[in-house]
Amino acid sequence: MTSERSDTADTATLAVPNEPKAIDDAQARLVASLERFEYPKASLFAIRLSLHEAMSNAFLHGHRNLPGVPVSLEFEVDPDHVVITVQDQGEGFDPASVPDPTLDENIERGCGRGLLLIRAYMTSAEYNRKGNSLRMTYARPPRAR
Amino acid sequence: MPSPDSRIRVKRLDSVTQVEFVDRNILDEANIQMIGDEIAALVDAVPSPKLVISFANVEHLSSAALGTLITINNRIRGRSGQLRLSHIDPQIYEVFAITRLNKLFQIHETTDEAVKSFS
Numbered sequence: 001m002t003s004e005r006s007d008t009a010d011t012a013t014l015a016v017p018n019e020p021k022a023i024d025d026a027q028a029r030l031v032a033s034l035e036r037f038e039y040p041k042a043s044l045f046a047i048r049l050s051l052h053e054a055m056s057n058a059f060l061h062g063h064r065n066l067p068g069v070p071v072s073l074e075f076e077v078d079p080d081h082v083v084i085t086v087q088d089q090g091e092g093f094d095p096a097s098v099p100d101p102t103l104d105e106n107i108e109r110g111c112g113r114g115l116l117l118i119r120a121y122m123t124s125a126e127y128n129r130k131g132n133s134l135r136m137t138y139a140r141p142p143r144a145r
Numbered sequence: 146m147p148s149p150d151s152r153i154r155v156k157r158l159d160s161v162t163q164v165e166f167v168d169r170n171i172l173d174e175a176n177i178q179m180i181g182d183e184i185a186a187l188v189d190a191v192p193s194p195k196l197v198i199s200f201a202n203v204e205h206l207s208s209a210a211l212g213t214l215i216t217i218n219n220r221i222r223g224r225s226g227q228l229r230l231s232h233i234d235p236q237i238y239e240v241f242a243i244t245r246l247n248k249l250f251q252i253h254e255t256t257d258e259a260v261k262s263f264s
Contacts, residue, residue: 020175045204049205049206056207101245107245108249109212111209113212113244116243117208
């Protein structure tokens, strides 16, 4: 793990194995940075859920044939923005191929909602061309006066 | 008899089974699987089950948990039963709304209201 902490930003790069404690620790690391910069509770909820969904997808789909291989997590948190990149070592996929889970014909499917939630909560969420790296950004909502 | 590792608390009142989660965070896949298995056993234990799942104390919920709820709902319907959800805080409710699952499930403010809604 590499990390840097300054007055203006926290950054970290972690290799996260598919183990509950390691995943929890990675989440906690990010949440600690968000709390340091006093992001509101709603932002913590949104970012925490999005990170969880992104990492779940990376392990479940990206690493389905790569058990034991860690997923790479990078994040940068500053007072106004959060940038998170989750990258797996898999073959990638086409995000456009994920069926819309909100359509009537898909509403009772048991899976397929992770990307929808990420896109709903994050300011942006884009995969690289190969489809094995997801970059999510979050802009802090305007502070209440 | 619930095991010490149980991830749910169960209360039975007349013909209604009420379930609450032990954990504040319903994120971990292994835990979700365990929760699903425990609730499935409750559903299978009675004919025409009436089940209320309370989300009091739940702070975080993943899409995998939603998938398990759908599976539970289908299992209950398969046994001519009814499912209600209750005590969902606004942040968690938003997850249901984004995924349109607020239209699939009957959601009530309180467990008492959920119980009264059973036919």
